[in-house]
Amino acid sequence: MAYSQSPKKAGIPREVLKWLQSLDLTFFPKNVRRDFSNGYLVAEIFSWYFPADFHMHSYDNGASLPAKQSNWSQIEKFLVKQNISLMKEIIDGTIHCKPGAAELLVQEIYTILTNRRIQNIQQVEQGFTDKAYQDQLPMVARSTASVAIKSNLSLSEVIAEPNIITNQRKVLAIIHRHIEQRKEERTQDPKRFNVKPTLGEQAVRLRPLLASEPNLQMNTSQAAC
Structure with missing residues (x-):
């Protein structure tokens, strides 16, 4: 056939x-x-x-x-x-x-x-989520948290495992993953999301003094006096 x-x-x-x-x-x-x-x-x-x-x-x-x-x-x-x-x-x-x-x-x-090895094995998203599909979409078309839950937690899965606590954990894991993906998107395109640097990122960071720089340490001490 x-x-x-x-x-x-x-x-x-x-x-x-x-x-x-x-x-x-x-x-x-x-x-x-x-x-x-x-x-x-x-x-x-x-x-x-x-x-x-x-x-x-x-x-x-x-x-x-x-x-x-x-x-x-x-x-x-x-x-x-x-x-x-x-x-x-x-x-x-x-x-x-x-x-x-x-x-x-x-x-x-x-x-x-x-007993054969596959030449080009297909890669899948860990945990069997729709992340790979979501990554292909423009940002405006990507799912919200509620849609992410519907897409990654099927009704049959809930029926097969009716324990409320277990299903709550699954929902929380989906929401957490969704939030992390959103953070990653904002990091990749800060201008689009108007992401401003934090105070810590704006602060000037001084290089720590090394033991091999005694003159610099001395000058610093004198300036402090």
Whole structure:
């Protein structure tokens, strides 16, 4: 089956895309973030290498959170059984459609199953945030704090982890990151934001005297008298 999918559009290196095409999957991932989130395609990929451990009739290709949790629970049991390491953060990011998580997951699975190194690995933002996307936008179009929270904390993530304190910490971390990004923008373009130097920055700083400058120290002492 032939697929026409741009590696750039998919956010996955070309050699990984060719590998996915060779597996003749039920459907080709057109939207990587969405199509890998429920784990169905992940299970199908592993089934080609471990057919005895994967029975696709037990996996649900639905988009609901219970379907995702059921599929990934089975996959994670298999990973433990085979001593295959996939970071929990990557799996959770994929489930909740975090930016870059699914792309990194597919690349990790590719290296594990094929034992090949990727020539040009795609870099993703640490913590799977939308910072890389925001950096591409003009400053006036970048998200506010409230939009940043909506973009980086999905509803499914809140439902999956209903602990209020945990979600409050996530929100505070997003707000803190947003504030730091705004500070960085102001530092990079002080004229645009009319950033004025502080009193400390305006103050004249004297070079500390060195022990090798006795005459200067003496003159300073005499002047003080």
